[in-house]
Amino acid sequence: MRIGVLALQGDSREHLLLLGQLGVEGLAVRTASDLAEVDALIIPGGESTTISKLLVNFDLMPQVREFAKSNPVLGTCAGLILISDEVIGALPDQQLITGLPVKTERNAYGGQLNSFESSVLFADGTTENVAFIRAPRILEAGNCEILATYNLEPVAVQFRNLIGASFHPELTGATYLHKLFISLVEEHQS
C-alpha cells in the first residue's frame, strides 16, 4: 500500500511523517504521474483557496477529480473544503474536487483569533486532542456516516471512499483518523 499526500502547498510533511509512524509508505504528490503511483490520497491542511488555484494552474484538477471518484481520499481542513460538494464562503469561481455530499462553511469556527485545540469524540468512544485552525464547519452532513463530533456537531464524516475532517490530527500527533483511513484503503484493495 502506498498513500499519496498532495504536496502543492500546506503541511504535507506532517502527514507523511504520520504515515511513516504507522508503517505505511507515503509519497508526496505534485504531478499526474505521482498520482498514478499511489493507492489513496490525503489532501492536507493548507490554504484551500491556494490549493484549488494551484490544482487548476498546474493542470492537475481533472486527474484528482477522476482519482477521487473511485479511490480512497482523506481531506483534512483545507482538504475537507476541496472535497465538499457545497462550500459557503469560498470564492464564487473557486473550483472544487467535490464528491463528499456535505455543505461546508469556510473559517466558520472563526479566523485565526478563534483557532483552538480541543478533544474530539469518535463513534467508538475514542477521544483525541486535535487542532482547529481557521477551521471549516460541516453544516449539513447529508447521507454521510459521522466519524467524529465536537460539541455534538459532526467534524469528521465518511461517504463511500471519501473521508473529510474539519480538524488537523497531524499537528497534535493524533493517529486515530489516519488508522481509520488506512483500514478504508485496505478494504478498498481487497
Added chain:
Amino acid sequence: MTNNTTESTPLVKSGLAEMLKGGVIMDVVNAEQAIIAQDAGAVAVMALERVPADIRAQGGVARMSDPDLLDGIRAAVTIPVMAKVRIGHFVEAQVLQSLKVDFIDESEVLSPADYVNHIDKWNFDIPFVCGATNLGEALRRITEGAAMIRSKGEAGTGDVSEATKHIRTILGEIRALSSRSDDELYVAAKELQAPYALVKQVAREGKLPVVLFVAGGVATPADAAMMMQMGADGVFVGSGVFKSGNPVARAAAIVKATTFYNDADVIANASRGLGEAMVGINVSDLPAPHRLSERGW
C-alpha cells in the same frame, strides 16, 4: 463530555504558519494587487502602504498601515492577510489584533519604535512572524513568542545574497548544534544568547520549533527555488512582484517554482516570458546605515 477547548495556544499559532508551508507570501499595497496575488496562488498577502523598495527610495519614518487600507485588502481576498508593525511597537500590534488581521510581522522594514526591546508576543492571541539573521536571533524571537521566523535578507533590493547568507547561517548553526554533546550545550546557549531549554530542543530535533521562511530580495522563480532547495519552508516576496514588468506572470511563476523547486525543467519554463525583473540594488552598494537587516538584534 468536556472538550477541554483552549484558544490561541502556541500550537494553534505556529499551526497556522505550518499551513502556509510550501507557499509564497506576497507584499501588496491595494486590493487589486491582493487579488492578483491570490489568483497567482499566493498563500497569504502582506498588506502595507509602500513596498520596501519605495520605503527605501522615499525615506522617512515607515509605520503600520492605515486600518482602512487593511480592511479593503481583507475584504478583497479569502487567503490570510498579514500586516507589519514597527519593532517594539506593541500598541501598533494591539491595533492590528483589534482589526483581526491573521498574522503580525514585527518588521525591520519599518522604522523601529524601540531600540532595546522587541514586543512581548506572548501577550497576544494573534501569531507573529519575526526576522532573523542568525540562529541566536531566531531563538530570542521565539522566546518572546514568535510563531514563525523568516530570514531578514535585505528588503527592497531584489538582491538575494543577504537572504542566502541568513538562511545558510541559521540552518548551518542548527546543524553545528546537533553535533554538539549534551555538556557542550550550556556554553552553546551562552554563545547564542538564547535560553538553554530552547537550545537543547533545537539540538535534539535538528530544526527550529516553528516554521522558517525566507524573505528579503527574492525577485525571480530561480531565487525562490534556490531558497527552497536550501531548506526554507516557504518564501516571502516583497517588491519583487509588483516592481517588475509583468506582475501577473511573475507572481504565478514564482509560486510554481516554489512548489516544483527541485524540478529544473519546470523552473526553466516558469522563467520564460516574464518581462523585466525589478531593477534592484546591489546590497554591497548600500551604505551600512541603509541596511534594514541591521535593525533588530
